[in-house]
Amino acid sequence: MSDRARFLRSALSDSADTAVADVPLRLRTDPSALSVWLRLLECHNLILGQLRKEAAKDGTSLARFDLLANLMRRDGMTLSELSRRMLVTAGNVTGIVARSERDGLVRRTVDPLDRRLARVHLTKRGRKLIDGMTKKHARDVGALFSRVAEDDRAVLGRVLGELRDHLRNEARS
Amino acid sequence: MSDRARFLRSALSDSADTAVADVPLRLRTDPSALSVWLRLLECHNLILGQLRKEAAKDGTSLARFDLLANLMRRDGMTLSELSRRMLVTAGNVTGIVARSERDGLVRRTVDPLDRRLARVHLTKRGRKLIDGMTKKHARDVGALFSRVAEDDRAVLGRVLGELRDHLRNEARS
DNA sequence: TGCGAGTTCTTTAGGTGTAAAGCAATCGCG
DNA sequence: CGCGATTGCTTTACACCTAAAGAACTCGCA
Numbered sequence: 001m002s003d004r005a006r007f008l009r010s011a012l013s014d015s016a017d018t019a020v021a022d023v024p025l026r027l028r029t030d031p032s033a034l035s036v037w038l039r040l041l042e043c044h045n046l047i048l049g050q051l052r053k054e055a056a057k058d059g060t061s062l063a064r065f066d067l068l069a070n071l072m073r074r075d076g077m078t079l080s081e082l083s084r085r086m087l088v089t090a091g092n093v094t095g096i097v098a099r100s101e102r103d104g105l106v107r108r109t110v111d112p113l114d115r116r117l118a119r120v121h122l123t124k125r126g127r128k129l130i131d132g133m134t135k136k137h138a139r140d141v142g143a144l145f146s147r148v149a150e151d152d153r154a155v156l157g158r159v160l161g162e163l164r165d166h167l168r169n170e171a172r173s
Numbered sequence: 174m175s176d177r178a179r180f181l182r183s184a185l186s187d188s189a190d191t192a193v194a195d196v197p198l199r200l201r202t203d204p205s206a207l208s209v210w211l212r213l214l215e216c217h218n219l220i221l222g223q224l225r226k227e228a229a230k231d232g233t234s235l236a237r238f239d240l241l242a243n244l245m246r247r248d249g250m251t252l253s254e255l256s257r258r259m260l261v262t263a264g265n266v267t268g269i270v271a272r273s274e275r276d277g278l279v280r281r282t283v284d285p286l287d288r289r290l291a292r293v294h295l296t297k298r299g300r301k302l303i304d305g306m307t308k309k310h311a312r313d314v315g316a317l318f319s320r321v322a323e324d325d326r327a328v329l330g331r332v333l334g335e336l337r338d339h340l341r342n343e344a345r346s
Numbered sequence: 347t348g349c350g351a352g353t354t355c356t357t358t359a360g361g362t363g364t365a366a367a368g369c370a371a372t373c374g375c376g
Numbered sequence: 377c378g379c380g381a382t383t384g385c386t387t388t389a390c391a392c393c394t395a396a397a398g399a400a401c402t403c404g405c406a
Contacts, residue, residue: 033318034311036326037220039333044217045260046340047210052394063362080384087218092363094386099361116371116384138207145206147339152332153209159325160212166320167219225364236392253354265393267356272391289354289401 047144054140058133063096065137068105068122068130076119078111105129220317227313231306236269238310241278241295241303249292251284278302 048062055062070085071077079097083090097120100106105126111117122130145153221235228235236259243258244250252270256263270293273279278299284290295303318326 032326032330033315036318036330036333037314039330039337040213040217040220042260042337043333043340044213046337046344047213050340050344056395061361078384079386083384087215088362089364090385091365091387095362098386114372114384118385141210142206144340144343145209145336148332148336152335153205155328156332156336157205157209157212159321159329160209160216162325163318163321163329164212164215164219167216167223167317170317171219171223229365234391251354252356261392262394263355264357264395268392287354287402291355 047141050144051137051140054136055133058129058136060129060133064100064105065130065133067093067096067100067120068126069134071106071120071122072127072130072134076121078117078119082120100126220314223317224310224313227309228306231302231309233302233306237273237278238303238306240266240269240273240293241299242307244279244293244295245300245303245307249294251290251292255293273299 052062055065066086067082070082077085079090079093082097083093086093088096097106097108101108104123106120107123108118108120111119148156225235228238239259240255243255250258252266253263255270256266259266261269270279270281274281277296279293280296281291281293284292321329
């Protein structure tokens with residue numbers, strides 16, 4: 001899953017909803033975490049696959065979209081700022097920016113005050129592309145989640161937000 | 174992030190929990206989907222990063238682990254069966270199996286009854302590796318989810334399961 | 347029998363990701 | 377000033393992933 005598709009589907013049969021049945025009570029916590037993780041993983045991969053296809057229709061990719069969307073919010077960020085925001089390594093950002101520059105979506109300039117810094121700016125072409133994609137992207141995501149009831153979506157957002165915060169904290173320490 | 178880190182963090186500021194504040198009511202449904210998706214994405218990437226590091230300690234990777242875990246459940250699957258289970262393309266499976274075979278974890282045999290089929294079997298070394306990793310993996314996942322309350326984890330599992338089923342259905346059609 | 351169609355796997359080209367090493371510029375502190 | 381440490385970026389080597397084209401094989405049906 002790439003992003004990719006899957007992980008440990010095999011360690012726990014998880015079709016429909018039979019995952020945590022007839023398990024002694026003292027063992028319930030752990031397997032349920034595995035099952036939740038599996039489902040999260042599969043949702044992630046299915047959604048990502050759809051969004052990838054949509055991005056491909058616009059002749060672009062998710063990584064480029066992420067770059068452009070970040071620049072739309074704040075133009076002229078340095079590579080390391082982008083690396084932090086996009087949660088990928090600096091080397092990876094170098095490549096994404098290079099390909100985007102090759103395709104005329106961004107341009108790089110060296111900061112004259114600190115010549116280590118490479119700032120990235122949207123070109124007209126890049127701005128036009130991201131402007132056109134943003135609304136559609138929001139619509140697409142909305143469509144993918146449309147079958148989830150409003151209440152469930154709210155609680156999903158809350159719990160995932162908490163989980164994310166915990167994971168971020170533990171990653172730091 | 175694949176597996177990667179992010180997506181559209183920039184289209185909607187999403188720190189802590191301020192995402193859906195002061196938005197006109199008629200617009201609430203869509204942005205909330207985006208925000209939920211963002212959080213799901215970030216959880217996915219943070220967890221995947223941790224698990225990747227754990228797998229690296231055993232000298233392996235998530236893709237290989239997925240392959241081995243599937244084979245542990247049913248040895249001798251064909252590449253296309255594995256491709257379906259792992260939710261990746263057939264070409265990708267070819268590569269993962271090739272590298273795992275190179276490292277002595279699996280071996281491939283041609284089915285004599287239908288010589289198009291390549292069946293993949295665990296070697297002793299592969300079986301030993303996956304046996305040793307499975308428990309630790311479950312523990313690691315449990316630790317990552319340990320801060321989520323039992324009730325929240327249950328509802329998270331339920332909603333993600335429903336979402337996954339909807340996504341699978343719509344992907345088919 | 348034989349041939350077209352479908353299935354299974356591999357190959358190719360290219361993007362995305364990591365870790366680790368290397369290079370260049372700046373900073374900090376004596 | 378000067379030099380070691382740090383920071384920012386690139387490069388390298390490799391794994392992973394997709395889409396699309398191609399090769400090998402089987403099957404169905406005339």
